[in-house]
Amino acid sequence: MKIKSSPSRKIFLVCNFIFLTLISLTCILPFINLLAISFSSKTAVVSNQVSFWPVEFNTAAYTFILDNNQFLHSLLISVERTLLGVAVNLLLIILTAYPLSKSKQDFSARSVFSWFFVVTILFNGGLIPGYLMVKWTGLMDSIWALILPSAVNVFNILVVMNYMRGLPKELEEAAYIDGAGHISTLVRVILPVCTPTLATVTLFAFVFHWNSWFDGMIYMSTTSRYPLQTYLQTVVINPEAFFRNATNVSSELSRYLELVNARTTNAAQMFLAMIPILLVYPFLQKYFTTGLVMGSVKG
Secondary structure: OOOOOOHHHHHHHHHHHHHHHHHHHHHHHHHHHHHHHHOOOHHHHHOOOOOOOOOOOOOHHHHHHHOOHHHHHHHHHHHHHHHHHHHHHHHHHHHHHHHHOOOOOOOOOHHHHHHHHHHHHHOOOOHHHHHHHHHHOOOOOOHHHOOHHHOOOHHHHHHHHHHHHOOOHHHHHHHHHOOOOHHHHHHHHHHHHOHHHHHHHHHHHHHHHHHOOHHHHHHOOOHHHOOHHHHHHHHHHOHHHHHHHHOOOOHHHHHHHHOOOHHHHHHHHHHHHHHHHHHHHHHHHHHHHHHHHHHHHOO
16 A cells, blocks of 8 residues: 655655755766866866866877876785775685674683674774884885784674674574584685675775775885885875876877876876776675675674
């Protein structure tokens, strides 16, 4: 039976729709403007003629950027860092969350280890101890300096732990009766039903590693080892240095310097850097709400 909405309910729905539409536009319009600038001419951008549609459409900025070896090299470093970082994060999250999801009867030291991890959320050593740890362990200027210091994310561990703790105990008991051990139970029984929360923490880890820039700046001594976001940060802060280096490019590429400027190239680079997130998020979004909510409120 269809429920008839009251006038006040209809007014609320209309206002809510308008409000959420405005909020969505404030998130989408800056990206559209960024894309329009990247496809516009140098003259149109300097004269502020570009809003949400390219003026004097051209792809010179993208050609210039994609032929830039430093941009492509930083992109490959970010891809390597993201793939390794997400894999390490997921492995450590699963191996930590599974035993912590057990009861005290099954794992008597659970409270000790739980507090050991929770304390790290409340207190941390800070920037200088972190830098000295990376330096003394010989990780400087290596890809592992970007991965290992953030390998254990306690918030993600708590999300997965609470999700596992909310699963029916009969699943594990049936596996044990069939002769499965802890590893077989974890891989064949627990992980398949944890798809929503694992997809959620995968998205968190992916976004963190892809967008992180500060650690690349303090742990890498040369720009040739910068990940993409660190490289983009230096370009946005000091675009003149980028164009001074660009004067040394080949004669075939140097002709694009007459068609682009700092704003068009920065817009093109930032939009290219957003593409992986835009491609990954739609596939994981359907798990996002379920995995986060169920993993946060149970237990």
